[in-house]
Amino acid sequence: MILISGYDVEQIISKLQISDLEKDIVNRKKNSSVVYRYDTPAALEFELNMRTAIVESAKSLNTSDVSFATFINSRCNTQLWSRTENGGFRLREGILPSDGISDIFNNGHLYAFECATAMVIILYKATLAMIDNAIFNHYFNDLILRDWTYDSDLRLIMTNHREEAFPGDVVYFRNPDHAPQTPEWQGENAIVLADDLYFGHGLGIRTSEQMIASLNRKRMPGSTTSAYLSDKVLHPDFEYVRKLSFRGTDQAVANTYLDGAIVAMIGTQTFIM
Numbered sequence: 001m002i003l004i005s006g007y008d009v010e011q012i013i014s015k016l017q018i019s020d021l022e023k024d025i026v027n028r029k030k031n032s033s034v035v036y037r038y039d040t041p042a043a044l045e046f047e048l049n050m051r052t053a054i055v056e057s058a059k060s061l062n063t064s065d066v067s068f069a070t071f072i073n074s075r076c077n078t079q080l081w082s083r084t085e086n087g088g089f090r091l092r093e094g095i096l097p098s099d100g101i102s103d104i105f106n107n108g109h110l111y112a113f114e115c116a117t118a119m120v121i122i123l124y125k126a127t128l129a130m131i132d133n134a135i136f137n138h139y140f141n142d143l144i145l146r147d148w149t150y151d152s153d154l155r156l157i158m159t160n161h162r163e164e165a166f167p168g169d170v171v172y173f174r175n176p177d178h179a180p181q182t183p184e185w186q187g188e189n190a191i192v193l194a195d196d197l198y199f200g201h202g203l204g205i206r207t208s209e210q211m212i213a214s215l216n217r218k219r220m221p222g223s224t225t226s227a228y229l230s231d232k233v234l235h236p237d238f239e240y241v242r243k244l245s246f247r248g249t250d251q252a253v254a255n256t257y258l259d260g261a262i263v264a265m266i267g268t269q270t271f272i273m
Contacts, residue, residue, distance in 0.1 A: 004038045012041045022048040025166050047238040051168030053126035058191040058199040064108030068202035077110040088146025097140045098133045115189045116147045118201030131245045155237035162231045170234040175215040177223035185218035
């Protein structure tokens, strides 16, 4: 169920200029037993647009010539990033964060990393698509890319309800009996692209059945324990990202939204009260 305080939801939805993908998300949320609350119609529209941006960013990474690699074999464009001892990338001093993220998609052949790093990169790219470059560069100004390391302004919310995963969410395929010599295949982080269609860096765009089949080939010899799609679902705090643009253009408007809000973070989970 979708609730927007003070608005007729059906009337608002009928006026939104949204894509077929976004219409599908709206319809699934409308028909869900979970209540999805939005302060304004603009908040709903922003989330839909950013989910599309995440999907498009995932597809772009898939065609970018970026390679899959473990941390020990990772590589980057050393003109923009410096490679850390543990296989991560740190943005070089004087390089704009927007340029650093964009370069991964434009010069993918220079980069190799594992699947969790890929998810963070995709979320940064989608955020960049939704807010002004100057605002992105201000708030994401000391980037380090490695595993699930991410800037505090990329607030991520985690739930455990895979039936409520929508395009633009990050999900996790777990492989409990992965071969010990290949710990990188203990699971696959993936972006939901559409109904039963996912992008996982290193495996590409596949259905859930195909993802699981690929991971099962990475199991210990003789194992009969299948990989599976876990309940874990992760997505950005869409409203927080939307408010970042307010801060860059109209601090007074931002304060109106944020006044009185209490924000608590536990791990990767964000709670706004």
